[in-house]
Amino acid sequence: MAGIYRSTRYVLQNAFGSRSLPGAVRFYSQKPDPAPLINVDVDSKTGVATVTMNSPPVNTLNTPFLNEMGGVIKELEKNKTRGLILTSSSNSVFSAGLDIMEMYKAPRDQMAVFWTTLQNTWLSLYRTGIPTVAAINGHAPAGGCLLALSCEYRVMVGPKFTIGLNETQLGIVAPPWFLICMREAVGPRQTELALTSGKMFTATEALNIGLVDQLVSNKEEALAEAHKFIARFAKIPPLARKLTKEFTRQEGIKYMEEKMLDDLETFVDVASSPSAQKGMEMYLEALKKKST
Numbered sequence: 123m124a125g126i127y128r129s130t131r132y133v134l135q136n137a138f139g140s141r142s143l144p145g146a147v148r149f150y151s152q153k154p155d156p157a158p159l160i161n162v163d164v165d166s167k168t169g170v171a172t173v174t175m176n177s178p179p180v181n182t183l184n185t186p187f188l189n190e191m192g193g194v195i196k197e198l199e200k201n202k203t204r205g206l207i208l209t210s211s212s213n214s215v216f217s218a219g220l221d222i223m224e225m226y227k228a229p230r231d232q233m234a235v236f237w238t239t240l241q242n243t244w245l246s247l248y249r250t251g252i253p254t255v256a257a258i259n260g261h262a263p264a265g266g267c268l269l270a271l272s273c274e275y276r277v278m279v280g281p282k283f284t285i286g287l288n289e290t291q292l293g294i295v296a297p298p299w300f301l302i303c304m305r306e307a308v309g310p311r312q313t314e315l316a317l318t319s320g321k322m323f324t325a326t327e328a329l330n331i332g333l334v335d336q337l338v339s340n341k342e343e344a345l346a347e348a349h350k351f352i353a354r355f356a357k358i359p360p361l362a363r364k365l366t367k368e369f370t371r372q373e374g375i376k377y378m379e380e381k382m383l384d385d386l387e388t389f390v391d392v393a394s395s396p397s398a399q400k401g402m403e404m405y406l407e408a409l410k411k412k413s414t
């Protein structure tokens with residue numbers, strides 16, 4: 123089984139080939155496509171990139187989306203971007219997390235490609251030397267929360283949106299690296315309490331436990347505060363900053379570097395188990411009922 127996963131990873135790594143930025147300040151990251159999944163807008167004065175997830179209706183994280191996100195981060199690093207602000211084009215959803223359709227009734231090799239892409243893209247975001255901020259302008263369950271936690275600073279639009287690692291509510295388990303990200307933000311006690319119950323926090327609750335750093339009342343304010351956070355690093359030498367970030371995040375980085383294949387095998391085994399499949403089926407039914 124590990125052989126399949128290793129060759130899958132090889133294919134995926136090659137698929138992350140770099141693309142050159144055009145001369146223009148604004149660029150779209152994907153192949154020529156009238157509806158890109160992620161828009162990137164680099165401020166010509168500050169060099170800060172606003173990365174807007176634009177995959178309606180709810181910015182689910184599936185393989186094409188994650189590949190594109192990985193490519194965007196690579197491009198921004200190559201272009202020595204001064205900061206990365208992650209936000210959403212939706213008025214109510216930051217990201218609905220992993221695309222359940224990538225896991226529900228999916229063949230094991232498809233699940234493996236999906237998970238490897240997620241692992242790689244997560245690691246790119248989590249460890250990038252670029253200062254990162256999540257401007258959370260909508261709900262951020264599960265993988266949506268992970269994206270936000272992988273950034274260095276979180277500004278959330280309140281009070282009506284929610285955020286959290288709710289996996290246990292679906293009958294699945296947040297993997298250790300999701301948990302490490304949560305623990306880095308809120309500490310071990312709050313992590314255990316939150317993850318065992320799959321709690322979704324209101325924006326105010328999230329602020330109170332340190333899951334987010336700031337509450338604001340709209341997206342414009344969130345972006346303004348995100349820019350302010352990035353401006354703090356104007357006089358900090360980038361290498362010192364990058365290494366300090368790596369040292370601070372070494373538990374998560376080490377986990378992924380050393381346990382990537384074990385994590386992949388565990389994921390495929392757990393996600394394809396009858397109980398996880400049943401949980402996803404019931405959850406998808408509930409989502410469908412809600413939207414009709």
Ligand SMILES: CC/C=C\C/C=C\C/C=C\C/C=C/C(=O)SCCNC(=O)CCNC(=O)[C@H](O)C(C)(C)COP(=O)(O)OP(=O)(O)OC[C@H]1O[C@@H](n2cnc3c(N)ncnc32)[C@H](O)[C@@H]1OP(=O)(O)O
Pocket residue numbers: 179180182214215217218219220221222223261263264265266288289294295296297298388389390392393406409410412413
């Ligand atoms: C050691 C352990 C190793 C492995 C363990 C194994 C597995 C664990 C793996 C990983 C952890 C999982 C992480 C995840 O991220 S799982 C996904 C969790 N996400 C959610 O729970 C969010 C679900 N969605 C919502 O709550 C709402 O959609 C939301 C509040 C975000 C927005 O509500 P709104 O009313 O605006 O939209 P909806 O009508 O609900 O949705 C529109 C449309 O989109 C579909 N949808 C929503 N979310 C998902 C999703 N995550 N995946 C796929 N599809 C999704 C929804 O069904 C609607 O579809 P349709 O009816 O066809 O329009």
